[in-house]
Amino acid sequence: MRNLLNRIREPMKSSVWKTALFCVIFLIIGGISGAVSKLADVYSEILGNYTSGICMWILIGTVICVFAKSPFRAAAYVFLLCAGMIAAYYVTAEIGDLYYSTSFVKGWSIFTLFTPIFALIAWYSRGRKWQSWVIRIGIAVVMLGGLLLISGNVFLDALSIVGAIVVTMIKPEPRED
Secondary structure (H helix, E strand, O other): OHHHHHHHOOOOOOOHHHHHHHHHHHHHHHHHHHHHHHHHHHHOHHHHHHHHOOHHHHHHHHHHHHHOOOHHHHHHHHHHHHHHHHHHHHHHHHHOOOOOOHHHHHHHHHHHHHHHHHHHHHHHHHOOOHHHHHHHHHHHHHHHHHHHHHOOOHHHHHHHHHHHHHHHOOOOOOOOO
16 A cells, blocks of 8 residues: 555655654644634634635645645644644634634534544645546545535635645656655
8 A cells, every 4th residue: 555655646754853843833823823713703704704614724734735745744734733723713712702603613623633634635636646636636626515515705715726726736746766
């Protein structure tokens, strides 16, 4: 299985310290984006609607995945970003005495728990084989479903879908044979 996956896209080496640093950075960025997202819900209808939809977060996760050095790093980075985001979003709501729905807390928490699996798969979307195209199309279809079911802003969500497709089509890094 490992050989098959490595033919699609081969992981690159990175130092443990660099990986740990990026983990902390993504947790902090997630925290900042969660607080900003909650404040946008209150103070900016357009931005609040966009950050409440799923397309923006899938785009951000996809960008992180395609530029990560390995699928496991992608999984860790995206999980920490989403965990920081959801924690800060609801802490900001509590501190500011702002409205939030417990069903949204549950939904986003479940989404966050599955992000490592999504990230592992999305990492291979930048590969060289036909499987990468299947993953790219799958990402676009999931985002399209998000646009149709839980869209925040149709125009921005549509731009996010295009952005995700474009970023996954960036030429893969050359093999080090």
